[in-house]
Amino acid sequence: MSKLGIVGLGRVGSQILTDVQNLNLFSEIILIDTNKEVASGEALDHSHIQGLSNSTNIDIRVGDYQELADASFIIIASSAPTDPNEGDRVLLAQDNRQMIEAVMSQIQQVTQEAIVILISNPVDTITYIANRFDYPAHKLIGTGTSLETSRFKTLIANHYKIDPKNVEAFVIGEHGQHAVPVWSKVRIHGMSLDEFEALTDVPEIDKANISAKVDQVSMDVFYQKGWTNAAISKVTVNIIQAIALNQRSIIPLTTINYEFGLTDSAFSLPTLIDREGVIQRFEIKLNQSEWIQLKAAHQYIKQTIKQVSKTDK
Structure with a gap:
């Protein structure tokens, strides 16, 4: 079994954490968020699933980028706050550019092997910016269309x-x-x-x-x-x-x-x-x-x- 990292535990990251547990592909899931209390709460909440007969026992915990050195997958779901009254994804571009630069600078220092899946919007622009870093292009994948x-x-x-x-x-x-x-x-x-x-x-x-x-x-x-x-x-x-x-x-x-x-x-x-x-x-x-x-x-x-x-x- 392999390791998964999720960067960003907002509504999308939290939902992915819920859904990915059912794949039975990971023995460890590392959660990274600037708000460590939220990440810790997600880890605790999702650990409570594991007492059910239809669940898998997975080590879900808050961690740091060093713990992603042997990760098979890293999901980047971080995002600047969005305004429910303004759905234009491009308005997130500047704040999320700074986010992806900070995240990729950390990832490239610890691994060149993980498949990195990019979700943050505008995902096409974010994927392009991620490719400016020293990371294999075929392992940087935006969810796109x-x-x-x-x-x-x-x-x-x-x-x-x-x-x-x-x-x-x-x-x-x-x-x-x-x-x-x-x-x-x-x-x-x-x-x-x-x-x-x-x-x-x-x-x-x-x-x-x-x-x-x-x-x-x-x-x-x-x-x-x-x-x-x-x-x-x-x-x-x-x-x-x-x-x-x-x-x-x-x-x-x-x-x-x-x-x-x-x-x-x-x-x-x-x-x-x-x-x-x-x-x-x-x-x-x-x-x-x-x-x-x-x-x-x-x-x-x-x-x-x-x-x-x-x-x-």
Whole structure:
């Protein structure tokens, strides 16, 4: 069994701690937060689960970066406080840039082996900044549009009244308003949308409406609940499981990018991962509309990086 580190025990980090225990992949989980009392409380609360018959006995404790030297995974969920009345992820960029610089400077000193999963927003910009540090690029993975992908599949499935797992679809680009739903490759259990609609006599899907909702539904959660944590936690746990079990899964993830001639940023593409981290990013064929949207996403992320980088540390 291996060791997991979680940096940041806010609502997202806490939810990940809850969900990751069910994987039965870790014998130790190290919690790091600037508020050690909160981290200690989370460790204590989650230890109380372990008396139940359906739980695993895991050593969950507050620690420091030195204890991550032999970690298999490190999750960075730290974030500046968010305003429930303002859901723009980019507004977090400056404070979270300082956070990721502080965290990565500590991590690079103790390990070069752990898979680092980045969640903090804006995750594409944060992933790019993390790559400025002396750390293997294939081990730095942003959750990117993997969450948008699940939302996209669910929205399509809701229209057709089918199980979302029967929807083959994904989203690329930015985690946010410039996410790019790749409609040209959507299939329903291998069938094109036209074929499926003809065979089932269901109404034609409104692609523009679904595309608009892919990011908007996250804002709906944010404005109503005040935060999002459940879905992104499951996304993170799914990535960990795929890597730890060497499943060689293809998931839309954010890493530093060179594809399509678009450089100096980080955005999501379908990405093959195994126990070593990123193996390959796929420079897929896009239709003209999707290509234009991807270029816009790249430019938006690049501009955010530029704006953040202007500010002195």
